Amino acid sequence: MSKHELQSDGGGLFLAHSALQELRRNSRLALLIPIPMLVAAYFGFGIFSAQWYRDPFIACIAVVFVIGQLFAVLQHRLFLRGSRKALDVLNALQDLTGKGVEGVQMKLQTLAPGHFRDLMLRAIKPLHAGDATLAQTLFDNAASRRSVHENRRMGQHISINRIILKLGFLGTLIGLLLTFPPMKDAMLSLNGSEGELKFVTHIAAALDGDRFAIFATLIATGLSLLIELVTIQLMERSFGRFENINSLAEEWLVSEAGSLVSKNPAGWSGDFSQMQNQIYKNLNELADMVRKTTRRIDDVRELQESLENRYARLNDLARETKA
Numbered sequence: 001m002s003k004h005e006l007q008s009d010g011g012g013l014f015l016a017h018s019a020l021q022e023l024r025r026n027s028r029l030a031l032l033i034p035i036p037m038l039v040a041a042y043f044g045f046g047i048f049s050a051q052w053y054r055d056p057f058i059a060c061i062a063v064v065f066v067i068g069q070l071f072a073v074l075q076h077r078l079f080l081r082g083s084r085k086a087l088d089v090l091n092a093l094q095d096l097t098g099k100g101v102e103g104v105q106m107k108l109q110t111l112a113p114g115h116f117r118d119l120m121l122r123a124i125k126p127l128h129a130g131d132a133t134l135a136q137t138l139f140d141n142a143a144s145r146r147s148v149h150e151n152r153r154m155g156q157h158i159s160i161n162r163i164i165l166k167l168g169f170l171g172t173l174i175g176l177l178l179t180f181p182p183m184k185d186a187m188l189s190l191n192g193s194e195g196e197l198k199f200v201t202h203i204a205a206a207l208d209g210d211r212f213a214i215f216a217t218l219i220a221t222g223l224s225l226l227i228e229l230v231t232i233q234l235m236e237r238s239f240g241r242f243e244n245i246n247s248l249a250e251e252w253l254v255s256e257a258g259s260l261v262s263k264n265p266a267g268w269s270g271d272f273s274q275m276q277n278q279i280y281k282n283l284n285e286l287a288d289m290v291r292k293t294t295r296r297i298d299d300v301r302e303l304q305e306s307l308e309n310r311y312a313r314l315n316d317l318a319r320e321t322k323a
Helices: 003-007 012-032 034-048 056-094 096-109 115-128 132-189 195-256 258-263 265-269 272-322
Strands: none
Touching: 012 034, 012 056, 012 195, 034 056, 034 195, 056 096, 056 115, 056 132, 056 195, 096 115, 115 132, 115 195, 132 195
């Protein structure tokens, strides 16, 4: 359906269509973002440690980050698939003024099952019966279910972000713990004959522990910033666009299309011309019944006159007989 046709509905479905296009653009961008993020993280690791992948702890942080990006890609693929279904539903709702409620219901039933399509099918029925309160209750319940789903999905990425931060903090503690034995040995080595050489050696080992602690903290903080600024932001924008599509379509159906659903004659039979033909047919049948009834009344009147004449004649004969 063209943009002009959607805009002509008064704004509701046009705005929903615009939000749908923004959702698709945002999710397409989100599908490409993980690739440069993974490349940037790989080279960032290599700047501070050429063989970082040999350290199981650092490798574990990297694996958690990759898993989070895979979850993000899968979620945005679901957004794109849902946006295609939502577009079909918006096009079906646009036909409400032409095909009526029954026509829209039949068209919605032919579409692929989905949250948006099922919600519109359930809400049209009470609106068609004039019960806007029940329809609004259905919309509110659906919004609550979407909120639970959104919180669960966002919670996955927030948990991944927290896990990376906690692993970084744990790496910091491990690195600091690694510095204590060399520092102790360095202090004790000053009493020996080769104290200066051993002192330098132990101090170097302690610095390696500090370097690991700082490296783990830096990696965890950097990956957490990437997740916060890119992955979670794109996810929240997509969820927000999808919620906007639902709310705009619901508002349009309740406010702008409510009168069409409940009062438009097209909503009674699905076709105004068909309804008009039925009215003409009923009027013709009524006229035939009136004509038949008029003829029956005339017959009754003639019969009554005949009976009156016979009664009068009988009275005359009775008088003649008495005379």
